[in-house]
Amino acid sequence: MFLLADNVWLDALLRMTIVAVLVPVGVILLTWVERKVIGRLQQRLGPMHVGPFGLLQGIADTIKLMTKEDVRPDSADRPTFELAVFVIVVPVFMAAVAIPFTADIFVRNMALGLFYFLAVSSLGIVGFVMAGWGSDNKYALLGGVRAGAQLISYEIPLILSAVAVAMLGQSLSLYTLVELQDNTPFIAYQPLAFVIFIIAGLAELYRQPFDIPVAESEVVGGPTVEYSGIRWSMFQMAEFVSLVLISALASLLFLGGWVWPFGADNATWLQVVLMVVKTSAFILFFMWMRVSVPRLRIDQLMALCWQILLPFAFLQIIINGLVLVYDWPSWTLTILSGAAAIAMGAIIYRVARRSGVLYQTSGAAEQVGLVL
Amino acid sequence: MTYEEALFYVIAAITVAGALGVVTARNVIHSALFLILALLGVAAVYVLLASEFLAIVQVLVYGGAVTILILFAMMLTRVRDIEGPLDGPQRPFAALAATVFLGTTVLAVTQTEWRGETDEATVVTIEQIGEALFSTWAMPFEIASLLLMVALIGAIVLARGEEGE
Amino acid sequence: MIPIDNFLVLSAILFSLGMYGVLARRNAVLILMSVELMLQAVVINFVAFAVYLDPETFTGIIFGIFVIVIAAAEVGLALAIILRLFRNRQISNVDEADLLKW
Numbered sequence: 001m002f003l004l005a006d007n008v009w010l011d012a013l014l015r016m017t018i019v020a021v022l023v024p025v026g027v028i029l030l031t032w033v034e035r036k037v038i039g040r041l042q043q044r045l046g047p048m049h050v051g052p053f054g055l056l057q058g059i060a061d062t063i064k065l066m067t068k069e070d071v072r073p074d075s076a077d078r079p080t081f082e083l084a085v086f087v088i089v090v091p092v093f094m095a096a097v098a099i100p101f102t103a104d105i106f107v108r109n110m111a112l113g114l115f116y117f118l119a120v121s122s123l124g125i126v127g128f129v130m131a132g133w134g135s136d137n138k139y140a141l142l143g144g145v146r147a148g149a150q151l152i153s154y155e156i157p158l159i160l161s162a163v164a165v166a167m168l169g170q171s172l173s174l175y176t177l178v179e180l181q182d183n184t185p186f187i188a189y190q191p192l193a194f195v196i197f198i199i200a201g202l203a204e205l206y207r208q209p210f211d212i213p214v215a216e217s218e219v220v221g222g223p224t225v226e227y228s229g230i231r232w233s234m235f236q237m238a239e240f241v242s243l244v245l246i247s248a249l250a251s252l253l254f255l256g257g258w259v260w261p262f263g264a265d266n267a268t269w270l271q272v273v274l275m276v277v278k279t280s281a282f283i284l285f286f287m288w289m290r291v292s293v294p295r296l297r298i299d300q301l302m303a304l305c306w307q308i309l310l311p312f313a314f315l316q317i318i319i320n321g322l323v324l325v326y327d328w329p330s331w332t333l334t335i336l337s338g339a340a341a342i343a344m345g346a347i348i349y350r351v352a353r354r355s356g357v358l359y360q361t362s363g364a365a366e367q368v369g370l371v372l
Numbered sequence: 373m374t375y376e377e378a379l380f381y382v383i384a385a386i387t388v389a390g391a392l393g394v395v396t397a398r399n400v401i402h403s404a405l406f407l408i409l410a411l412l413g414v415a416a417v418y419v420l421l422a423s424e425f426l427a428i429v430q431v432l433v434y435g436g437a438v439t440i441l442i443l444f445a446m447m448l449t450r451v452r453d454i455e456g457p458l459d460g461p462q463r464p465f466a467a468l469a470a471t472v473f474l475g476t477t478v479l480a481v482t483q484t485e486w487r488g489e490t491d492e493a494t495v496v497t498i499e500q501i502g503e504a505l506f507s508t509w510a511m512p513f514e515i516a517s518l519l520l521m522v523a524l525i526g527a528i529v530l531a532r533g534e535e536g537e
Numbered sequence: 538m539i540p541i542d543n544f545l546v547l548s549a550i551l552f553s554l555g556m557y558g559v560l561a562r563r564n565a566v567l568i569l570m571s572v573e574l575m576l577q578a579v580v581i582n583f584v585a586f587a588v589y590l591d592p593e594t595f596t597g598i599i600f601g602i603f604v605i606v607i608a609a610a611e612v613g614l615a616l617a618i619i620l621r622l623f624r625n626r627q628i629s630n631v632d633e634a635d636l637l638k639w
Contacts, residue, residue, distance in 0.1 A: 009375075080401060112428055112498065119428045122436030126408060129443050133401060145447065148440055155436065172498070380539050384547045391551050391574055395558035400567065407570045410551075414577045417547065420539065421581075421588050423598055426605075433605055438573070438612050445566055445616040449623040466560030474553035481545040486590055496588065496595045501602075509599050516606050523610035530617035 015107040019096055027240045028058035034240075034287055041291045068229035073136055076226065080134030085227070085234045088127030092241045095121045099248050100175055102258045102271035113174040114166055117249065118159050121204070124238065125151040128213075132223035143222025146298055147206060147213035153305045154203035154210075160313035161193040161200065165253045167320045168333075174249075178257035185256035189333045192316045192341040194254045196309055198285075201246040203305070205239060207286060209293040210301055243283060251278035300355065308351070312344045380420055387413030400446055408439045422495045544585040551578035563630045565619045569612065576608045 032047065032055060039046025047054030072081065098113040098120075100106035110116055125148055132144010165186055169177040177186075187194045203210040214222040224235050251257060255278045258271035296304065319336045322328070390413055393406025411434040418427035505513055551574055558571025580601040587597025628634060 077399070077401065080405065083405070112424060115425075115428050115432075119432035119436065122432060123412075125436065126439055126443070129440060130405070133443070133447065141447070145444065148444065152437060152440055374538075376539050377543075380543055384543070387547070388550055388554070391554040394567075394570055394574060395554055395561065400564060403567055403570060407573065410574060411577065414551075414581060417544070417581055418584060421544065421584050423584055423588060423601075426584060426598060426601055429602065429605060433609050434573075438609055441612060441616055442566060442570060445619060448620055449566070463561045466557050469560060470553040470557035473556060474549055477549040477552070478546055481549060482542050486541060496592065496598055500595070501598060504595070504599060505602070508594075512599075512603060516603055520606065520610050523614045527613045527617040530614070530621050 012108065016097065019107055020093065023093070023096065023241055024237060026244065027237050028062055030240050030244070030283075031061065031236070032058045033283075037284065037287045038291050041288065062233065065233040066230050070231065071226075071228045073226050075136045077134045077136065080130050081226075082134075082231075084127045084131035084134055084223075085231050086127075087130060088124045089234050089238045091120050091123040091127075092238045092245070094123075095245055096241065098174065099245060099252070100178070100257075101248070101275055102268060103175075105268075105272070106175075109175050110173065112172045114162055114172045114177070114253075117174075117245075118155075118162060121242070121245075122152075122155055124242075125155075128223050131227070135223065135226040137226055140223050140225050143213045143225070147223060150206065150210065150213060150298075150301060151204060153302060154200045154309075157196050157305065157309040157313045158200035158204055160310075160317060161190075161196040162249075162253065164193045164313070164316045164320050165190060167317065167324065174252055178252050178259050181256035181260050182263060183260075185254060185260045187254040189330060190254070190316065190320075190337050191334070192312060192319075192337045192344065194250075195341050195344065196313050196316070197250060197254065200305075200309060201250060202286060202289060203301070205242050205246060205286070207239075207243075208290040209296050212295055212298050212301065243286060244279065247279045247282035247286065248275070250282050251275065303351075304348070308344065308347060312340060315340050376420065380417075383413055383416045383420065387417065401443070404439065404442050404446060407442070408435065411435060411439070425498045425501055541585055541589045544581060548578040548581040548585070551575075551581070563632055565622070565631050566616070568631065569615050569619070573608065573612065576604060580604050 035057065036046040036054070047057040050056045050060050072078075095117045097107045098110055098117045100109060100113075128147040128151065129144050132140045132142075132147065135141070135144075165177065166172050168186060168189060169180050171177060171180075206214055214224060224232060227235065257278070258266075258275050260274075262270060262274070316337060319333065319340065323330075323333045323336070387410050390406045390408075390410030394403050394410060397403040397406060412431065415427045415430040415435070418424070418430060555571045555574035555578060558574065559568055562568050562571060583597035583604070584601045585597075587595045587601075591597065622628065622634060626634070
């Protein structure tokens, strides 16, 4: 790790400043990417007028939001209402400190990096409850309480699946976990943990199909309904930064980060390219999920977490424990975890089918003789 | 004054301010928010004590879970509609008791000669904690997990309501 | 480095503030929060002693972990009891929960 300055404190400050400046720029770009991708997936063009291919749309939106009037409801509890935004945004940036982007580009290489990331990102949940309560609005309160319940419920499978990977790598440091994926990424050993991490991560980002607390047609925007202008854009920024961080974490933990498949000693530009490709793959997958899957109801959401994801996360930890203690070879891990992942998929499919969530097919499958 | 001492005074001031806010705020939700501040300040104190594992556990358990529990409980018991003072009639006696206790403890603590090194904080790594937790302290660990399960089942049964509600 | 007295005095201040809160406040949830403050002070004490005076067998840190775990369980259960009390009798001040008084 090379120091940017001589003093350790100054070096940390410089790195954090770079992160704090680059991240909003990245978020503006990401809003443009999302609107284009969602537009294309919905067979329309997305923003096209502002700048070439609508590239300046993000900047235009930011200028619009910054010049809007800051409306505040009269009976809102003023400190709670105003502090809620900070309580949501600051933990996201605190969590960004722990993610190494390549072998040399990181803010701090912590020995407990994974644990720190998961703990700090759970601080933002309080901000949603504060926003819901401080708005003095029934729909905001409903959305805020639902958001709080959803986020603390889905935190558990997220943490458990990350703990399963940490058990495999025998370390909580993200750097070490990536360096261990020299030959095979952890997704080959832990498909169940991967699936649970992706589903729980999607729920932690309150994106579709888990966005009932902030959905427009459900609770009129939920806890963010009374916020306007720059405060509202802070909510969006926190959501996009969390999206990038969860995608980066998934590509570090499961796809081998900057190490796989070329090994640990490749050039920096190759490491950057690998990380960008893997993170972008996850980001595009999450955006794809947003437009393809219908929204789950709040009780279906809770049932999915507590009745399906949580037992399977425990099962993954038990499998890891058995394989590590009895010193079975690694391919047993793949077989057991893969079998459990297929079982979980089958259970989710049957539950979805019985509750009628699946779409009606066009009839072609029945003509061929397939029973779906 | 070294870096660490200056940082300690800042963090201690924030924590004590949070604790003061908990016991003297007029609005109940503000008390809960001050409690979050105090809990996070205590997590920073753990980092100063060179036990970062405990600091992250504190942030995760208290900041992520207990504060949300308390906020939900406040919302469900409709504290916004409570009129009247939040403090009971024994406030001056409480202040007296707390002051006397504080004076006695501070005197006892600063006048005692502690055995051992009182100026160096040694770092305890997470591997050591893990080994101790599963070898020497395995029995309390299992009992703690049993206790958590009992608390979980008890809380669900208590908060769920009677049949048909 | 920081002398141990600083941490012990901070712990004493937090504990006495928590004690004041338990004795002076009337709302049940507020009393619970003051008890949490007292538990935090106790854990700071344990950890400080373990790190400064007893680094080989760091009993204080293990004890601190257990206190955090048990405090979290206690908060959950106490809040469930408070919720049940509120649902049955519509009160949230501990002064009014006096059915067992003679």
